[in-house]
Amino acid sequence: MxxxxxxxxxxxNTLSKLGKEFIKKMIExxxxxxxxxxxxxxxxxxxxxxxxxxxxxxxxxxxGIEYNxxxxxKNYGYTGGNNRGAVYSINRGTEYLFFxxxxxxxxxxxxxxxxxxxxxxxQKLGAVQPLIINRDGSIxxxxxxxxxxxxxxxxxxxKIFYVNGAAFLTRSKxxxxxxxxxxxxxxxxxDVDYAWxxxxxxxxxxxxKSVKAYHFGSATVGEESPKYYYFMLRNAVWAITKNSSExxxxxxxxxxxxxxxxxxxxxxxxxxxxADLVKADIKGLFNGVKSIKVxxxxxxxxxxxxxxxxxxxxxxxxxxxxxxxxxPELFRRKLKF
Numbered sequence: 178m179x180x181x182x183x184x185x186x187x188x189x190n191t192l193s194k195l196g197k198e199f200i201k202k203m204i205e206x207x208x209x210x211x212x213x214x215x216x217x218x219x220x221x222x223x224x225x226x227x228x229x230x231x232x233x234x235x236x237x238x239x240x241g242i243e244y245n246x247x248x249x250x251k252n253y254g255y256t257g258g259n260n261r262g263a264v265y266s267i268n269r270g271t272e273y274l275f276f277x278x279x280x281x282x283x284x285x286x287x288x289x290x291x292x293x294x295x296x297x298x299x300q301k302l303g304a305v306q307p308l309i310i311n312r313d314g315s316i317x318x319x320x321x322x323x324x325x326x327x328x329x330x331x332x333x334x335x336k337i338f339y340v341n342g343a344a345f346l347t348r349s350k351x352x353x354x355x356x357x358x359x360x361x362x363x364x365x366x367x368d369v370d371y372a373w374x375x376x377x378x379x380x381x382x383x384x385x386k387s388v389k390a391y392h393f394g395s396a397t398v399g400e401e402s403p404k405y406y407y408f409m410l411r412n413a414v415w416a417i418t419k420n421s422s423e424x425x426x427x428x429x430x431x432x433x434x435x436x437x438x439x440x441x442x443x444x445x446x447x448x449x450x451x452a453d454l455v456k457a458d459i460k461g462l463f464n465g466v467k468s469i470k471v472x473x474x475x476x477x478x479x480x481x482x483x484x485x486x487x488x489x490x491x492x493x494x495x496x497x498x499x500x501x502x503x504x505p506e507l508f509r510r511k512l513k514f
Contacts, residue, residue, distance in 0.1 A: 179214040180297070182273045182289055182346075183266035187258045189222040191279040192231050195393065199280075200228075201235060206283035208239050212290045216271060217244040220262040223251040254363035255342065263357060267349050274352055278343040280393035284310070288388040292346040295385050303380030304347040304372065306340035307388040317341055317392070318384035323498035324491065325433040326369055326413050327440075334384030338493055339372030344390045347371075351380070356478065359415075361471050365405060366412035373420040376493060379484045403457035406445075410437055410458060414465030418472035419479045422487040436502035437462055444505065 184207050191200060207217055217236075221229035233246045247265060249258060263274050273293055277283075285291075288307055295305050309317040319337030320328040331337050345368075355374040358367045372382050410433075417429045437458060445454035 179212075180272040180293060181214045181216065181270050182212060182275055182293060183216045183218055183262075183269075183271040183349075184275045184277055184289070185218045185220060185259055185262035185266060186277050186279055187220045187222055187255065187262065188224060188228050188232065188279040189252060189258075190224045190226045190228060192224070192228040193226040195280060197231065199282075199393070200232065203279065203282050204232070204235060204239075207277075208242055209286050210283065210289045211286050212293065215242050215289065216266065216269065217242055218262045218266055219244070219246045220258045221246060221248050222253060222258040223249050253360070256358035256362050256364070256367045257360045260357045260360060263349070263352060267353065271349050273346055274349055275346045276342065276344070278392070281309075281344050282391045283307075283344075284389040284391055288390065289346070291388045292385055295383065296346065296348060301379070301381055302383055303351055303375035303378070304340050304345050304382045305385050306345040306382075307390045308334070308384060308386045309341055309344060309390050309392045312391075312393050318386060319382065320369075321495045321498060322369060323432075323436070323502060324494050324496055325429055325436050325499060325502070326366075326373075326416050327433070327436055327498065327502055328369060329495075329498050329501075331384075334386060336493075336495065337382060337384060338376075338495075339369050340382045340384065341392075342368035342371075343392050343394075351375070351378075354378070355482070356475075359419075359475070362412045362415065363408065365408040366416055370412070370416040370419065373416060373490075374479060374482075376490055377420065377479060377483045377485055401454075403453045405457075406441060406454060407457040407461040407464075410441070410461030411465040411468075414462065414469065415472035418469055419476050422480070422483075422490075425487050425491075432499060432503075434462065436499060440502040440505050 219232050229246055229248050236244050292305050296302050316332045317330050318334030319331050319340050321331050322328045322338040359370055413433055421429050442458045445451050
């Protein structure tokens with residue numbers, strides 16, 4: 178029997194952000210998939226612009242795919258909204274979860290089929306993503322991370338640490354086993370944290386380059402926004418705290434603080450001269466450390482399921498990213514190395 182796949186699309190004021198035509202193309206890209214056991218779950222994350230009403234009206238015009246629109250009373254963030262969509266899906270027999278942002282369009286009709294086949298073929302793959310084409314034409318085939326968990330886009334997908342949260346497929350049972358997305362993260366770095374827990378259980382991730390998706394990108398928060406840096410840095414502190422071994426925790430956290438100072442704080446202060454970004458950097462790191470008990474309380478669970486030694490986790494990371502963050506290009510030019 179063909180495994181059931183749930184496509185979970187999280188929406189927040191999507192009608193205002195992207196408009197009716199984009200939403201229609203996005204929905205059609207799911208309906209035109211050749212995979213035959215598909216369920217579409219739209220999670221409206223407390224929109225204020227009647228996004229849910231428009232989507233429901235649009236879905237009523239189509240047939241052939243089981244669907245539902247879940248209206249949440251408020252914005253639970255990427256993590257909380259997708260978790261609710263996942264629980265709904267799993268309770269209805271879904272074996273695979275395909276998380277898809279509201280600014281993504283699937284470009285190949287066999288995308289779901291190909292991704293499912295990759296997980297069915299390799300039982301040690303925990304999550305896979307398609308090759309993602311951004312609106313500026315750049316390619317995203319997953320992300321590498323430094324030892325501090327700060328990410329860098331990978332265009333080749335050969336040594337990625339985690340898959341892009343904008344569009345990826347994972348196993349339902351595994352999603353529940355590792356504890357779903359961490360709801361306290363709310364937004365950003367949640368995909369790093371999820372993949373890290375997969376790796377603790379000795380699973381890998383991969384980019385399947387034979388299928389593609391288009392990603393408009395940053396439609397909710399906006400590129401280079403203070404919110405991005407706040408959540409990314411705060412959540413990096415928590416991800417390190419939860420997922421690092423006892424011996425690696427302090428070195429990783431120290432590395433994160435140093436890299437954040439050289440590559441974010443000083444850059445935003447001296448180069449960008451953007452006070453809002455500087456405040457977001459400081460606030461993110463401060464709140465991450467101040468509220469570190471949030472992550473410590475979950476550390477026992479994460480470490481309790483560990484099957485992979487820290488030495489192997491380190492090998493999946495890329496220390497060259499840490500070097501670039503500690504010594505940004507501007508500094509290297511001045512130091513002549």
